[in-house]
Amino acid sequence: MVRAPCCEKKGLKKGPWTPEEDALLIDNINKNGSGGWRSVPQLAGLKRCGKSCRLRWVNYLRPNIKRGPFTPEEEKLVIQLHAILGNRWAAIAAQLGRTDNEIKNLWNTNLKKRLLSMGINPQTHEPNSLDGSTKRLPRSPSTRHMAQWENARLEAEARHSTESSASLQVKPHEQINTTDYFLRLWHSEVGESFRTGKPACFSPVSQASVSGTTNEIRVKLEHEADTDFSCATRSDDGEGVTFYNGVTKQSSPSEMEDSSDTVLHLFFDFRGYNDMSFLEDQID
DNA sequence: AAACCTTCCAACCGCACATGT
DNA sequence: GACATGTGCGGTTGGAAGGTT
Known part of the structure; x- marks a missing residue:
């Protein structure tokens, strides 16, 4: 089955959001609530894809998002949760009150490299042996x-x-x-x-x-x-x-x-x- | 000061699943 | 049951910012 695009792409704006666009989106969601993203651009008067509107809301405009630098405790928690959940960023993010995008970025740009530099396989969370293979620890x-x-x-x-x-x-x-x-x-x-x-x-x-x-x-x-x-x-x-x-x-x-x-x-x-x-x- | 490199992060894209018809 | 549509998620990308040479 060929999936239809989420929206007609012609004439749609891409790239960074302007404060005006943010205001339009917030105003629309305050009036109509979040959801029904396909119709949001039309209702809000935005030349954006509905998906883009959702992403902007979820990752940036939504209230109660915890922002700012990650604390060492949060980083430790991300590593622990990743060991359990794998790349389920949304599930990990829910635990920290952050967005999945933030967690994903933190992992890919910071924690993953840190684990690698420590000789730990970031996927399995187990130490790599000298020959590069993963050494399996007994799982408790x-x-x-x-x-x-x-x-x-x-x-x-x-x-x-x-x-x-x-x-x-x-x-x-x-x-x-x-x-x-x-x-x-x-x-x-x-x-x-x-x-x-x-x-x-x-x-x-x-x-x-x-x-x-x-x-x-x-x-x-x-x-x-x-x-x-x-x-x-x-x-x-x-x-x-x-x-x-x-x-x-x-x-x-x-x-x-x-x-x-x-x-x-x-x-x-x-x-x-x-x-x-x-x-x-x-x-x- | 300029060029280059690296890091960071917002945003895009495609896929999978859920739900409706 | 088959298909259409909406939504959420994870992977990836592009550009801005900062650092280094």
């Missing part, structure tokens, strides 16, 4: 879990994003949908320890709250097992945990009980995760 279970966690969490974030798109005024920490138990865990103390890579000092209080969350998950699993949510269950190979994110019940009740505990065990697995610590000196 926590690293595998991390990727699975991240995938599941991204899906949950996407769901949450869809659900909360109508309430943009809400503060970020208030945007956590209390019905999404995965996100609640993610934003909990345990989740934070995973995100920051720092071992969490779980007080009895936090343990209690975590247990409460576990029970809530269990209740959710038992009573709303036919609804859409993320849950975890052990894989058969005993090597790790496989996440199932489906609309139907995936496991028997006994497995459910195991699953909810597994969620916590996974988090605790990550308490010691700091696979990228060897980079800290280089980045700092």
